[in-house]
Amino acid sequence: MLTSPTLLLNKEISIRNIERMARKAKASDAVFRPHFKTHQSIEVGRWFRDLGVECITVSSLRMAFYFASDGWKDITVAFPVNIREWKQINELAERINLNILVENVEAVSFLEDKLLNPVGVFIKTDTGYGRTGVDAEDFEAMQMLLELLKTAKKLIFMGFLTHAGNTYHAGSVDEIKKIKEEAFSKLLALKTFLRQDFPLLQLSYGDTPSCSVVDDLSGVDELRPGNLVFYDEMQYHLGACRREDIAVALAAPVVAKHPERNELVVHGGAVHLSKESISGTGGEKLFGTAVALDGYSWDVSEVLGHVTGLSQEHGIITVSDGKVFEKIRIGDMLAILPVHSCLTANLMRGYVTTAGESIGMM
Amino acid sequence: MLTSPTLLLNKEISIRNIERMARKAKASDAVFRPHFKTHQSIEVGRWFRDLGVECITVSSLRMAFYFASDGWKDITVAFPVNIREWKQINELAERINLNILVENVEAVSFLEDKLLNPVGVFIKTDTGYGRTGVDAEDFEAMQMLLELLKTAKKLIFMGFLTHAGNTYHAGSVDEIKKIKEEAFSKLLALKTFLRQDFPLLQLSYGDTPSCSVVDDLSGVDELRPGNLVFYDEMQYHLGACRREDIAVALAAPVVAKHPERNELVVHGGAVHLSKESISGTGGEKLFGTAVALDGYSWDVSEVLGHVTGLSQEHGIITVSDGKVFEKIRIGDMLAILPVHSCLTANLMRGYVTTAGESIGMM
Numbered sequence: 001m002l003t004s005p006t007l008l009l010n011k012e013i014s015i016r017n018i019e020r021m022a023r024k025a026k027a028s029d030a031v032f033r034p035h036f037k038t039h040q041s042i043e044v045g046r047w048f049r050d051l052g053v054e055c056i057t058v059s060s061l062r063m064a065f066y067f068a069s070d071g072w073k074d075i076t077v078a079f080p081v082n083i084r085e086w087k088q089i090n091e092l093a094e095r096i097n098l099n100i101l102v103e104n105v106e107a108v109s110f111l112e113d114k115l116l117n118p119v120g121v122f123i124k125t126d127t128g129y130g131r132t133g134v135d136a137e138d139f140e141a142m143q144m145l146l147e148l149l150k151t152a153k154k155l156i157f158m159g160f161l162t163h164a165g166n167t168y169h170a171g172s173v174d175e176i177k178k179i180k181e182e183a184f185s186k187l188l189a190l191k192t193f194l195r196q197d198f199p200l201l202q203l204s205y206g207d208t209p210s211c212s213v214v215d216d217l218s219g220v221d222e223l224r225p226g227n228l229v230f231y232d233e234m235q236y237h238l239g240a241c242r243r244e245d246i247a248v249a250l251a252a253p254v255v256a257k258h259p260e261r262n263e264l265v266v267h268g269g270a271v272h273l274s275k276e277s278i279s280g281t282g283g284e285k286l287f288g289t290a291v292a293l294d295g296y297s298w299d300v301s302e303v304l305g306h307v308t309g310l311s312q313e314h315g316i317i318t319v320s321d322g323k324v325f326e327k328i329r330i331g332d333m334l335a336i337l338p339v340h341s342c343l344t345a346n347l348m349r350g351y352v353t354t355a356g357e358s359i360g361m362m
Numbered sequence: 363m364l365t366s367p368t369l370l371l372n373k374e375i376s377i378r379n380i381e382r383m384a385r386k387a388k389a390s391d392a393v394f395r396p397h398f399k400t401h402q403s404i405e406v407g408r409w410f411r412d413l414g415v416e417c418i419t420v421s422s423l424r425m426a427f428y429f430a431s432d433g434w435k436d437i438t439v440a441f442p443v444n445i446r447e448w449k450q451i452n453e454l455a456e457r458i459n460l461n462i463l464v465e466n467v468e469a470v471s472f473l474e475d476k477l478l479n480p481v482g483v484f485i486k487t488d489t490g491y492g493r494t495g496v497d498a499e500d501f502e503a504m505q506m507l508l509e510l511l512k513t514a515k516k517l518i519f520m521g522f523l524t525h526a527g528n529t530y531h532a533g534s535v536d537e538i539k540k541i542k543e544e545a546f547s548k549l550l551a552l553k554t555f556l557r558q559d560f561p562l563l564q565l566s567y568g569d570t571p572s573c574s575v576v577d578d579l580s581g582v583d584e585l586r587p588g589n590l591v592f593y594d595e596m597q598y599h600l601g602a603c604r605r606e607d608i609a610v611a612l613a614a615p616v617v618a619k620h621p622e623r624n625e626l627v628v629h630g631g632a633v634h635l636s637k638e639s640i641s642g643t644g645g646e647k648l649f650g651t652a653v654a655l656d657g658y659s660w661d662v663s664e665v666l667g668h669v670t671g672l673s674q675e676h677g678i679i680t681v682s683d684g685k686v687f688e689k690i691r692i693g694d695m696l697a698i699l700p701v702h703s704c705l706t707a708n709l710m711r712g713y714v715t716t717a718g719e720s721i722g723m724m
Binding site: 001002003004037059060061062079080081082083084085087088103104106107110124130131132133165253255256257258261265267270271274275276309311312313314316329330331333342343346347 | 363364365366399421422423424441442443444445446447449450465466468469472486492493494495527615617618619620623627629632633636637638671673674675676678691692693695704705708709
């Protein structure tokens with residue numbers, strides 16, 4: 001019996017999500033290099049491997065070591081390289097095909113001096129997100145990096161990598177598609193421009209919203225979506241998945257009822273769900289969606305309420321339907337679909353499958 | 363040498379913060395029962411013990427077990443009791459003085475039936491926060507609970523407990539003081555009302571902002587602030603501490619610079635700092651404050667910039683002063699004062715002191 005906050009994982013849903021994306025990548029003639037920062041789990045990683053995945057993406061060197069320990073041999077750390085970790089890069093690059101990202105000459109010069117083994121290098125490219133990377137249209141800045149990389153012995157230039165994270169701010173599926181189009185066309189322009197000097201350069205593209213809503217992703221060499229393994233309420237609100245595709249839910253016990261304000265209190269707070277929020281119809285912050293839980297399985301056919309407040313351990317669920325409110329009792333367990341499954345999983349540090357099996361994490 | 367994101371802890375500052383609050387509690391003739399959810403560390407707990415603290419507060423039964431394992435014998439779980447955990451309550455109540463919170467008759471009836479050992483019970487009381495608890499002025503609801511508790515054999519009624527968390531939304535120190543006054547007067551009204559039936563009933567009060575800004579906290583029996591062990595940018599903005607009192611900072615390496623938008627990128631994101639934010643002067647979200655780091659020690663005399671964006675692993679720091687921006691190099695480590703130290707500590711799962719010593723957590 002579930003007694004305390006537990007992150008439930010529906011393996012069937014997750015594998016269906018992985019299969020769908022793997023098929024799409026294949027049909028688009030692109031390598032599927034999923035981002036493993038979402039699940040951070042060797043066991044979940046093996047579900048991908050069983051479906052033919054050989055190359056993966058992670059967001060830190062520590063995570064790369066973790067997955068390398070389970071036999072992954074081709075790992076891209078999709079984060080601007082932290083040059084202070086050059087010793088660890090050397091250690092890992094001795095054992096696996098390691099790719100890193102650069103976006104400034106300082107990192108290239110420093111690492112070329114320190115590295116002992118060849119390391120693949122992608123130039124982190126900004127196609128419009130504006131978070132990090134070299135502006136895809138700043139050919140001058142690109143050339144400066146390429147000049148250095150051309151003569152580098154340890155840093156092996158692989159190509160351009162982008163995360164079109166601006167899809168997360170899109171107001172519609174059409175807008176997501178447009179962002180993807182722009183990103184692809186900028187990447188392809190770079191490839192065309194440099195074709196003669198670098199005939200083998202690769203284009204690496206990622207982000208779950210656009211990889212989910214666009215059917216044909218032909219044109220790039222690899223796809224790096226990660227969140228698809230679980231999806232979440234944010235993806236659902238973006239139109240990137242159905243609620244039925246969400247593979248994780250936080251089981252949370254009801255500890256208090258406040259009928260005068262239609263609120264339930266559950267043990268399930270910021271240390272379980274994270275403070276990531278989406279906007280409700282009235283602009284209010286929502287931290288999750290509550291649905292019924294039966295044993296270890298949840299049922300998305302009816303939304304019971306939304307998490308409208310969070311403190312460290314408390315979740316406040318607003319239930320507007322009086323009859324629904326009345327039926328829920330102190331001591332019941334509810335399932336909360338998280339807003340951002342990556343952050344929720346990172347906080348929970350482990351899963352229990354709907355079959356009752358425990359799954360570990362990094 | 364620090365290479366990757368690390369939560370630094372200045373022990374001297376922390377002990378000074380603890381001492382200050384312990385002195386204030388003593389002068390106010392109240393028991394200091396600090397909330398340990400902030401640090402979640404046996405070792406940091408011992409700093410309190412060394413200063414004479416014997417009773418503590420935690421936010422989950424799991425945390426109670428953790429601290430009980432280090433010899434704490436008097437623990438209040440300051441969270442509306444989760445009745446599904448009745449077996450664990452029985453187990454723990456056999457070994458220590460355990461207090462729990464109730465706020466509904468369902469929990470009282472259920473537990474009275476299941477408990478094997480006496481457990482102290484506080485009625486969780488809402489003095490204006492509106493998150494959880496029985497409205498302090500709803501004497502009728504209180505009476506219903508008290509009727510049950512009066513005849514209970516295992517649940518030992520201790521008194522009323524409130525967390526005046528509305529201080530966190532206060533716009534000024536005066537407003538914090540006013541919230542504390544209101545809470546105290548509501549609690550004292552309850553005590554007066556019930557003096558004859560329950561001559562020994564206790565009043566338990568908590569929240570770091572008011573316990574920090576109010577000098578004389580006489581009137582209640584115990585004080586449960588927790589955040590004071592570290593403080594953070596939120597407390598600083600509320601006027602509850604000075605920046606010099608903040609005892610933790612996230613060391614984060616600079617991985618990219620974007621002079622065209624005055625932005626640095628650090629490895630230090632939502633999985634390190636949490637997504638808790640405060641509002642900047644222009645209403646923008648701030649997730650932390652960057653200051654200089656020298657070895658393991660940070661310097662709050664100059665603010666370098668603010669964390670204005672966060673994704674899973676990335677932190678975006680906006681540095682408005684061009685000269686400051688120029689001085690910071692790729693590979694430098696900065697110190698980021700967190701907005702909410704409880705959530706940051708919970709994510710980081712361990713500390714390194716400014717003396718370079720590692721400290722574990724739950």
